[in-house]
Amino acid sequence: MTVENMLVPSAAGTAAPNRYEATSETRGVRIVLIAIAVLFLALFLLLPLAAVFMEAFRGGIQAYFAAITEPDALAAIRLTLTVAAIAVPCNLIFGVAAAWAIAKFEFKGKSLLTTLIDLPFSVSPVISGLVYVLLFGAQGYFGPWLSAHGIQIAFAVPGIVLATIFVTFPFVARELIPLMQEQGTGDEEAALSLGANGWQTFLFVTLPNIKWALLYGVLLCNARAMGEFGAVAVISGKIRGLTNTMPLHVEILYNEYAFSAAFAVASLLALLALVTLAIKTFLEWRFADGIAAAGRSH
């Protein structure tokens, strides 16, 4: 960060003399480029965000609260929270286990395993839902057996949870693996040689070393889990009050031309996105060393 600040030429051009006169653009070019960038961001990012909140409050504060406290909306909020509360811990445990195996040990097929873990990110969300319909739906491989035993997975909450786990699968693992590889095994070996057992080593040595990256991964995982639309849309069946998550509820309201209500529920999701971004930026700024993958793309 300090290096970065040193390299940035002062746009005002008044204070400290510019160290890199020959290697920077003229003031006019700089201003034009900054203006284009700011305009692009305003047009593509700020305006949609502003539109969500403007439309949400178009009908007044009372209509807003009526829309988000209506029974179907509350059921959707409850389901979204439930799904995230199951999917995120599952991927958290998986992420830690995968990172432990991949980062702390040398074995054959490691890079293949790492590629496979990232696989869900390159699969269309619609396919992520479809695969479970093909497995657990009425015409699916396990469909007849499941219905004979009265178990419903597709078009029910378990299916939604599975699809959500699929799309958020790599988040925690991919934050932990590079960081734990960087940290090596020295700390753990020292702890073991001093008489700690495996669990103690993990809890008191490894975990403190990775806690910020873990939090970072959980944060991103949670945002995606609560906001996932495509995969959940395919497998949920969109039964109002039963298998409707918040993003699906937004879609239903919108398609019924209940625009204010749709945007009211959408504003809650937008708020979640803003809080996620704020915490993410804070973690990157305050604990940059504890997050190996900070600033890397997804």
Place this chain on the structure above:
Amino acid sequence: MSGTAVMRFRQPSVLPGFGIALGFTLVYLSGIVLIPLAAMILKSAGLGWAEFWRIVGDPRTLAAIRLSFGASLLAASINAVFGVLLAWVLVRYSFPRRRLADAMIDLPFALPTAVAGIALTTLYAPNGWIGQFLATLGLKVAYTPIGIVIALTFIGLPFVVRTVEPVLREFDREAEEAAATLGATRRQTVFRVILPSLLPAILTGYALALARSIGEYGSVIFIAGNIPYVSEITPLLIVIRLEEFNYAGATAIAAVMLAISFSMLLIINLIQAWSRRRFGHDG
């Protein structure tokens, strides 16, 4: 470590927990990702070649695939240009609220796609904030393929910025000084010294944005209009087939998309391997 000719599966380590950690990883990975994907591939293989090609070769399917590809290519190209510009401005210049602007770049990752979809539709609809200005110019965006490109540009925006930013930040300023002392103009330095070494990062970001755009569903379906042969994207066609209980149709189209995704993944890995050899860093 291993001096022997035949390497063991795992190199020895004093750390415990390898077996249980790897075992759990493999079981979980197989159960959630690999077996369901394999089942889908198996199902599409069960259709037989003739049936498979009949579904994929259907004009409506081909139109959807063409549209998904075309719109994604266009959106990724827009993002490549503006992504480099944004990364450049964010890394090299200081201006008020630069940190805020930098944090905002990730908004399309954080904002649920359905929310982005309805917000963009409202903005670009003929009576929307932006749409009404474009309407006076005779340009219709929402409910046309242009709307799809807008939505895909939105969701692909962070990829190029976030792959180019770290490379640009690490870029050795001495190369620029050397170019300048050798008499290069600033323009020559930028286009012949800096941009070529950013190329792998730009390509990686481009491919990531493209891969994401081709599979994108939530942000597109609201703004697209969803008219068959005109503005119907491939993921939507899968959903439509599924809602018609046409599982064979849905699976065959999904298999094609999966093949495209895997090719994209391969291309991204190849770019990064090339970049590592050529420039010593990932794209």
